[in-house]
Amino acid sequence: xxxxxxxxxxxxxxxxxxxxxxxxxxxxxxxxxxxxxxxxxxxxxxxxxxxxxxxxxxxxxxxxxxxxxxxxxxxxxxxxxxxxxxxxxxxxxxxxxxxxxxxxxxxxxxxxxxxxxxxxxxxxxxxxxxxxxxxxxxx
Amino acid sequence: xxxxxxxxxxxxxxxxxxxxxxxxxxxxxxxxxxxxxxxxxxxxxxxxxxxxxxxxxxxxxxxxxxxxxxxxxxxxxxxxxxxxxxxxxxxxxxxxxxxxxxxxxxxxxx
Numbered sequence: 001x002x003x004x005x006x007x008x009x010x011x012x013x014x015x016x017x018x019x020x021x022x023x024x025x026x027x028x029x030x031x032x033x034x035x036x037x038x039x040x041x042x043x044x045x046x047x048x049x050x051x052x053x054x055x056x057x058x059x060x061x062x063x064x065x066x067x068x069x070x071x072x073x074x075x076x077x078x079x080x081x082x083x084x085x086x087x088x089x090x091x092x093x094x095x096x097x098x099x100x101x102x103x104x105x106x107x108x109x110x111x112x113x114x115x116x117x118x119x120x121x122x123x124x125x126x127x128x129x130x131x132x133x134x135x136x137x138x139x
Numbered sequence: 140x141x142x143x144x145x146x147x148x149x150x151x152x153x154x155x156x157x158x159x160x161x162x163x164x165x166x167x168x169x170x171x172x173x174x175x176x177x178x179x180x181x182x183x184x185x186x187x188x189x190x191x192x193x194x195x196x197x198x199x200x201x202x203x204x205x206x207x208x209x210x211x212x213x214x215x216x217x218x219x220x221x222x223x224x225x226x227x228x229x230x231x232x233x234x235x236x237x238x239x240x241x242x243x244x245x246x247x248x249x
Binding site: 023043113 | 158160161162191193194195197198199201202205221222225226229230231232234235
């Protein structure tokens with residue numbers, strides 16, 4: 001098991017408020033991991049916010065219970081890892097999983113392509129009504 | 140996130156302060172729509188105090204650009220910070236949304 005140098009998390013309803021709350025957690029994460037270069041902070045934080053925003057905008061509940069978002073962000077000696085999960089969520093539509101950059105006139109649809117450009121690996125898991133994005137960036 | 144605007148002689152300057160994310164993006168669209176509807180179709184979005192933009196914020200800028208052009212004007216961006224520059228470059232939108240050093244420079248050539 002790799003040593004975790006710093007960790008932050010968030011769990012709450014999948015709403016607009018979650019986005020700024022997660023962003024605040026990311027900002028405070030670097031207080032405990034000042035050795036992480038600015039470029040890595042910037043790219044990783046952008047990818048995490050894109051993944052969280054994708055959930056808030058697109059995740060639909062599987063039953064009556066509303067979708068909840070859960071984020072676990074950790075800094076390891078040479079790697080940043082984020083698990084961004086949607087609980088009580090349906091499986092995403094194929095259209096929402098589009099990872100190629102749309103044309104320059106498009107006003108949406110760049111999120112996943114941007115995530116792929118920002119991090120080293122992107123993994124998607126679905127288990128028991130939970131969709132999880134695992135983003136890693138080697139530093 | 141806050142937006143304010145000021146109508147100058149030859150353009151309107153919209154100041155964006157804070158994170159231009161999925162929460163703020165619809166507000167930017169509203170403000171620019173208001174500016175264009177009031178007769179200013181040459182719009183500069185001053186991003187000096189915007190240290191973060193996601194793809195929703197970028198989408199809003201593209202929508203605002205289209206709105207300004209449909210009204211016979213243009214939309215330009217100024218004082219772009221490193222994270223915003225990175226998002227523009229990775230999405231190849233730096234060629235569509237031209238960045239100027241300052242709001243004054245944005246329409247300085249015409």
